[in-house]
Amino acid sequence: MSNATIKALNERKLRDKSSFRETVRNSLTMAYRGLLKIKRTPEQLFDVTLQPIIFTLMFTYIFGGAISGNVQNYLPVIIPGILVQTVITTSIVTGVQLREDMDKGVFDRFKSLPIARIAPLAGALLADTVRYTIATVLTFTMGYIMGYRPEGGLGFVFLAGILVIICSWAISWIFAFFGVISRTASSVQGISMIILFPLTFLSNAFVPTNTLPDLLQWFVKINPISHLVTAVRQLTNSGTIGWDFTISLIGAGIIVAIFAPITVRAYMRRA
Amino acid sequence: MNRTTSKRTVIENKDWAVEAHGLVKTFGDNRAVDGVDLNVRAGTIYGVLGPNGAGKTTTIRILATLLKADAGSAQIFGYDVEKEPQLVRQLIGVTGQYASVDESLSAMENLIIFSRLLGLGRTDAKRKALNLLEEFGLMEAAKRPLKNFSGGMRRRLDLAASLIAQPPLIFLDEPTTGLDPRTRNQMWETIRRLVNEGSTVLLTTQYLQEADELADRVAVIDRGQVVAEGTVNELKESVGTSSLHLSIQNEQYMQEARLMVERVLNVQSAVSTEGGKITAPMADADRVTDLLITLREAGIQLAELSVQKPTLDEVFLSITGRKTSLEDETSATSNKSNKKEKLI
Ligand SMILES: Nc1ncnc2c1ncn2[C@@H]1O[C@H](COP(=O)(O)OP(=O)(O)O)[C@@H](O)[C@H]1O
Ligand SMILES: [Mg+2]
Numbered sequence: 001m002s003n004a005t006i007k008a009l010n011e012r013k014l015r016d017k018s019s020f021r022e023t024v025r026n027s028l029t030m031a032y033r034g035l036l037k038i039k040r041t042p043e044q045l046f047d048v049t050l051q052p053i054i055f056t057l058m059f060t061y062i063f064g065g066a067i068s069g070n071v072q073n074y075l076p077v078i079i080p081g082i083l084v085q086t087v088i089t090t091s092i093v094t095g096v097q098l099r100e101d102m103d104k105g106v107f108d109r110f111k112s113l114p115i116a117r118i119a120p121l122a123g124a125l126l127a128d129t130v131r132y133t134i135a136t137v138l139t140f141t142m143g144y145i146m147g148y149r150p151e152g153g154l155g156f157v158f159l160a161g162i163l164v165i166i167c168s169w170a171i172s173w174i175f176a177f178f179g180v181i182s183r184t185a186s187s188v189q190g191i192s193m194i195i196l197f198p199l200t201f202l203s204n205a206f207v208p209t210n211t212l213p214d215l216l217q218w219f220v221k222i223n224p225i226s227h228l229v230t231a232v233r234q235l236t237n238s239g240t241i242g243w244d245f246t247i248s249l250i251g252a253g254i255i256v257a258i259f260a261p262i263t264v265r266a267y268m269r270r271a
Numbered sequence: 272m273n274r275t276t277s278k279r280t281v282i283e284n285k286d287w288a289v290e291a292h293g294l295v296k297t298f299g300d301n302r303a304v305d306g307v308d309l310n311v312r313a314g315t316i317y318g319v320l321g322p323n324g325a326g327k328t329t330t331i332r333i334l335a336t337l338l339k340a341d342a343g344s345a346q347i348f349g350y351d352v353e354k355e356p357q358l359v360r361q362l363i364g365v366t367g368q369y370a371s372v373d374e375s376l377s378a379m380e381n382l383i384i385f386s387r388l389l390g391l392g393r394t395d396a397k398r399k400a401l402n403l404l405e406e407f408g409l410m411e412a413a414k415r416p417l418k419n420f421s422g423g424m425r426r427r428l429d430l431a432a433s434l435i436a437q438p439p440l441i442f443l444d445e446p447t448t449g450l451d452p453r454t455r456n457q458m459w460e461t462i463r464r465l466v467n468e469g470s471t472v473l474l475t476t477q478y479l480q481e482a483d484e485l486a487d488r489v490a491v492i493d494r495g496q497v498v499a500e501g502t503v504n505e506l507k508e509s510v511g512t513s514s515l516h517l518s519i520q521n522e523q524y525m526q527e528a529r530l531m532v533e534r535v536l537n538v539q540s541a542v543s544t545e546g547g548k549i550t551a552p553m554a555d556a557d558r559v560t561d562l563l564i565t566l567r568e569a570g571i572q573l574a575e576l577s578v579q580k581p582t583l584d585e586v587f588l589s590i591t592g593r594k595t596s597l598e599d600e601t602s603a604t605s606n607k608s609n610k611k612e613k614l615i
Contacts, residue, residue: 014358014361014362015357015358015361016355016357016358017357018357022390025387025390026388029384029387029388030388032384032387033373033376033384036376036380036384037373037375037376040375040376040377040416041375104373104374105367105369105370105371105372106370106371106372106373106374107371108332108337108365108367108371109365109367109371109372109385109432110388111336111337112335112336112337112360112363112365112371113360113385113388113389114357114360114361114389115388115389119388
């Protein structure tokens with residue numbers, strides 16, 4: 001049993017804190033764990049794979065005729081809308097899984113290891129960007145198959161994808177917060193849906209704002225999701241970076257600035 | 272593993288692996304740990320013996336920096352678990368009561384991830400994982416997901432994961448509960464090996480026999496309090512002697528045999544109600560020889576003869592003056608103790 005030979009006590013050098021480099025290393029290892037888990041349980045990816053496909057088909061054929069006259073004209077409106085809605089909804093999973101993870105025995109081991117306390121949280125948030133990427137690619141691919149040819153060209157489509165992924169990552173901090181403080185995984189899911197459902201549907205994602213009653217119009221216009229949807233439309237359909245692009249990034253920044261510290265604090269108290 | 276050493280420290284206390292004083296932890300109005308003192312000498316196996324719900328897991332979680340005590344203090348090799356948890360974590364390996372490995376990953380992946388977290392490079396982590404899998408007989412199952420692992424395999428993997436950093440102190444929370452006798456014996460072997468190589472082991476168990484097999488010293492814990500502490504022999508002496516059980520082939524000589532037992536051993540005996548079995552305390556092992564000779568001379572043939580050591584029940588009966596009353600609450604508490612504290 002050579003490798004379990006115990007190092008003599010006085011040969012050990014102890015560190016009382018993780019350095020920044022170790023923190024990054026630990027977080028990357030935890031992210032790698034997240035990716036392995038996705039690979040091992042691909043059924044976890046049902047939401048990010050099925051939702052873009054089904055929603056794109058459904059919304060396009062149900063609303064296409066009514067809103068834009070025909071399906072082809074509706075695609076430039078609906079694809080950015082569905083993209084934003086799908087990817088942001090996906091970010092709920094971050095909170096739910098974080099909760100599930102923290103309830104498992106393996107979390108005790110992470111807590112008993114001399115690693116950066118923040119690593120499991122940071123790793124989870126990092127690994128989930130892979131989900132957002134999958135959802136983004138699938139939505140654009142679905143759109144392409146149905147005939148969507150974004151005028152902005154591939155470069156701007158790419159940029160739009162990145163923008164959506166960044167914003168979803170920012171929003172995932174909100175759900176991570178609920179994940180850390182909640183009692184059960186299903187309550188995380190519940191709270192998150194209650195917040196997200198109105199935000200995504202009461203936006204300009206699926207319908208033009210001017211068809212709505214006044215009060216709704218007011219809400220839709222201040223809804224940050226609407227700004228993100230508009231920013232994506234401008235990028236993909238005309239290759240322009242407008243004010244909405246900036247607003248979206250600022251919004252993402254504000255969310256992270258608020259939720260990252262309180263999530264980390266709540267998490268550290270429990271970890 | 273010690274590349275970026277921001278601050279170097281030497282081990283403060285090499286004699287005592289664990290020193291805990293007056294640990295208290297309450298959950299609501301349940302005093303799960305109620306003033307526990309524990310002192311574990313480095314290089315020994317220490318057993319914490321107690322029935323389900325006694326507070327063993329809670330005590331270990333406090334010592335392993337997983338839970339904050341409400342009162343009291345604990346040092347691991349001289350480092351305070353509350354003030355210097357990050358130092359303590361570099362000196363311990365924890366094998367929890369409930370598998371602390373990742374269910375959805377394979378054994379190999381689990382060990383690689385823990386090794387990487389402990390600072391090993393990619394190739395070193397892989398080598399370490401392979402070595403441990405080999406050592407714990409998990410090689411064939413290395414790539415399979417843990418879902419199909421038996422209880423014994425899971426336990427072994429769990430222990431392997433605790434040994435990656437070769438920690439000088441290892442916590443084992445009920446390492447053999449639920450294992451079949453063969454796997455349990457293997458686990459005992461492993462634990463003994465660890466200590467031979469210089470580790471200190473603090474283990475909890477519900478079985479007196481296990482403590483007897485392994486531990487140098489034992490603390491008996493009940494309702495969150497240490498009710499007895501000492502070597503296993505001291506403990507047994509306080510409990511009393513083993514008992515002799517014998518049954519004879521021809522039951523018509525029962526009464527005769529019983530009289531001989533009482534006369535030769537000079538004790539009171541009892542006959543079990545299922546019939547056919549005589550039970551008597553065995554204070555002096557030498558006299559059993561005399562008894563056997565006497566029985567043979569009288570032509571009474573034995574069907575079975577056994578000596579039974581005191582059970583945990585008897586230990587409790589003698590120390591606390593009552594039966595392990597917790598036994599009937601067993602199922603309820605084991606469910607509860609599985610849960611963690613929640614915030615909302
Ligand atoms: N997280 C917890 N929340 C509430 N009660 C708990 C918790 N953990 C343990 N307990 C209670 O504390 C007591 C001691 O539990 P535990 O330390 O798990 O005992 P043992 O490991 O000896 O079986 C039990 O009554 C158990 O129900
Ligand atoms: Mg326990």
